[in-house]
Amino acid sequence: MWMDKVILQIEMFLALFPAGILGLYLDIFFSKSPRKIRLYLSYMLFFIWQFFIAKINLLPGYMNISITVVLTIIVVVCSRTGKFWNKCVVGIAFNAIWMLMETLCASIFMLYFTNYMTPRLLGSFISKLMLLIVILLLRKVFTDDGIKELSTGYSITLMLIPIGSIYIMNSIFTLSSHINAEKVSLNSFITVVILLLMNILIFYMYMKLADELQLKRCNSVYQQQLELCERHQNERELSMLQLRDARHNMRNSLISILAYAEDKDYDKMVAFVEETMEEGGLNSFAVSQTGNIVIDSLVNYWFTVAEGKGITFKMNFHIPMQMSFRGADLCLILGNLLENAVEAAENAIYEKRILLNLKYDKENLFIFVENTYNGNLVKTKSGRLKTTKPDSINHGIGLESVNRVVKKHNGTVIIDDGEAYIFRIKILLYAVKK
Numbered sequence: 001m002w003m004d005k006v007i008l009q010i011e012m013f014l015a016l017f018p019a020g021i022l023g024l025y026l027d028i029f030f031s032k033s034p035r036k037i038r039l040y041l042s043y044m045l046f047f048i049w050q051f052f053i054a055k056i057n058l059l060p061g062y063m064n065i066s067i068t069v070v071l072t073i074i075v076v077v078c079s080r081t082g083k084f085w086n087k088c089v090v091g092i093a094f095n096a097i098w099m100l101m102e103t104l105c106a107s108i109f110m111l112y113f114t115n116y117m118t119p120r121l122l123g124s125f126i127s128k129l130m131l132l133i134v135i136l137l138l139r140k141v142f143t144d145d146g147i148k149e150l151s152t153g154y155s156i157t158l159m160l161i162p163i164g165s166i167y168i169m170n171s172i173f174t175l176s177s178h179i180n181a182e183k184v185s186l187n188s189f190i191t192v193v194i195l196l197l198m199n200i201l202i203f204y205m206y207m208k209l210a211d212e213l214q215l216k217r218c219n220s221v222y223q224q225q226l227e228l229c230e231r232h233q234n235e236r237e238l239s240m241l242q243l244r245d246a247r248h249n250m251r252n253s254l255i256s257i258l259a260y261a262e263d264k265d266y267d268k269m270v271a272f273v274e275e276t277m278e279e280g281g282l283n284s285f286a287v288s289q290t291g292n293i294v295i296d297s298l299v300n301y302w303f304t305v306a307e308g309k310g311i312t313f314k315m316n317f318h319i320p321m322q323m324s325f326r327g328a329d330l331c332l333i334l335g336n337l338l339e340n341a342v343e344a345a346e347n348a349i350y351e352k353r354i355l356l357n358l359k360y361d362k363e364n365l366f367i368f369v370e371n372t373y374n375g376n377l378v379k380t381k382s383g384r385l386k387t388t389k390p391d392s393i394n395h396g397i398g399l400e401s402v403n404r405v406v407k408k409h410n411g412t413v414i415i416d417d418g419e420a421y422i423f424r425i426k427i428l429l430y431a432v433k434k
Contacts (some may be wrong), residue, residue, distance in 0.1 A: 010121055015050035017128050021045050022075060029090050030080035042078035046071050069095045081096060083374060089158055093202055096162035096169075097134055102127040103169050106365050134196075138203065150156050161202055165195045201255045239276045268400040289311075291321030292418060299356070302338040311345045313354040319360040322432040329405045337369045344373035350421060363431035370424045402427070 006299070023043075033039055049071050051062055074090040080087060083430040096249035172188050252274050260269035299315065306313040322331075347353045351371065356369040406413050409429045415422040 007121070014121070014124050015047055016099070016126065018123075018131070021128065021132050021135055022046070023079075024074065024139065025094050026076060026080055026090065028139050030076070030082045030087070033079055033081055035078070038078040042075040045233040046075050061170060065095070065166060069166070085156060089162075089202075089206070092166075093162045093199055096165045096199045097196065098127075098131050099166055099169055100192050100199065101131045103172070103301065104189065104192040104196070106192075107192060134200075138200070153354060156284045158202055158206060161200055163220065165199055169195060171361050181183065191430070194290055206271075207293035220409075287315065288317065288405070290317055290319055291325065292319065292330075294327045295319065295334065295358070298331065298338060300332050306342050306345070306354060309342065310352055311342065311350075313356070314353070317358045318364070319358050323360055323365060324363050325365060325409070325429060329429075333367065333402050333427065335428075336399065340399075340402055341369050341371035341423075344423060345371045347374045348421065349374050364431040366411060367427040367429070368424070370422065371422050372421055375421045 049067065059067075069092060072095055073088055076087040076091040077084065079200040105123050109123055124312060169192065172191055213408055256272055260266070260272060287303045288296045290296055303313050341354045345354050353372055355368075355370040357366070359366045403413055406427055406429065409431070413427040416426070
């Protein structure tokens with residue numbers, strides 16, 4: 001009687017053990033979901049299933065594997081934040097490594113035991129212990145969170161590797177258990193090791209692809225910043241040429257003005273001054289003249305674009321010439337916000353307007369953008385905004401990039417779409433202490 005209780009407790013532990021390992025594994029790639037109820041319910045369902053298959057093994061092997069994979073994905077989706085397909089890849093890869101550990105352990109037992117099912121509890125514990133060691137090694141090596149940024153296409157492609165590994169190992173294990181030959185067990189052992197290395201390489205490939213994607217995004221930002229600087233430099237050169245011409249003609253202009261003044265012909269004097277200003281281009285001006293090249297270039301450019309589309313663009317700045325933020329970060333944040341605002345306001349049903357406020361205080365920068373739009377926002381189930389553009393791969397990274405830069409500065413992003421046809425976004429950036 002007491003032996004049955006001990007075995008029951010061991011089986012409960014062996015069912016709980018993989019749930020804990022899964023939690024350690026998921027911490028490598030994703031942040032925990034704030035929805036605690038879903039998190040606990042998904043883990044409880046996973047635990048019940050593990051305990052069930054340990055006690056009552058009624059279903060075929062492929063059914064047990066399929067249900068375990070599905071429940072693992074449910075745990076990942078319910079307990080972590082991130083893209084769905086990235087979660088699927090991570091969940092299936094975990095099951096592939098887990099199954100490889102069990103097959104590796106079973107292959108060793110086949111070499112030394114006539115009936116490999118005899119030390120069932122011992123084999124289950126050893127395989128899970130081996131899985132824990134692999135996960136701990138992964139935690140040491142893979143610490144980059146760039147895996148969350150991969151596109152759906154990359155995720156689905158890489159997902160084929162662990163799925164194929166699971167199918168191959170299930171076939172090999174079934175064959176080995178029926179033949180039960182030493183040579184077959186040895187070949188099965190070698191196959192497991194090779195497939196294990198292949199599945200671990202998935203994470204390396206994932207990180208490399210994420211780094212490449214991040215590099216492309218950074219290059220796009222730097223290219224945009226260079227274009228802005230070039231545009232700003234051209235504007236300054238034009239202003240200098242206009243000022244030089246104005247100085248050259250100033251003496252003659254003053255003589256003419258003096259003559260009109262002596263004759264008290266004030267109407268002609270005013271007309272002459274206005275004509276001189278138009279010819280000299282002195283009436284041209286830049287709406288943003290803070291002295292900050294990135295901000296001035298961005299604002300002046302998007303103001304011109306908005307004006308051409310019939311959009312009212314108002315702004316209020318309280319910022320110095322120099323700030324403790326990288327130009328690339330400001331370019332990425334402000335560039336994406338203004339681009340989205342102009343495109344949204346252009347399609348607004350009623351009034352077309354944009355309001356931009358910038359305030360710099362105690363090395364902290366507050367950014368506020370308000371714009372009208374057509375009232376249609378596309379959101380994910382978690383409440384995140386999705387792009388409405390057809391090319392979602394190239395255009396769906398704007399707000400994600402903004403959130404990433406804001407997170408780097410320990411800042412906050414607040415989106416307010418509570419008022420109909422008006423979209424507001426507030427960003428607070430804190431200076432990163434060196």
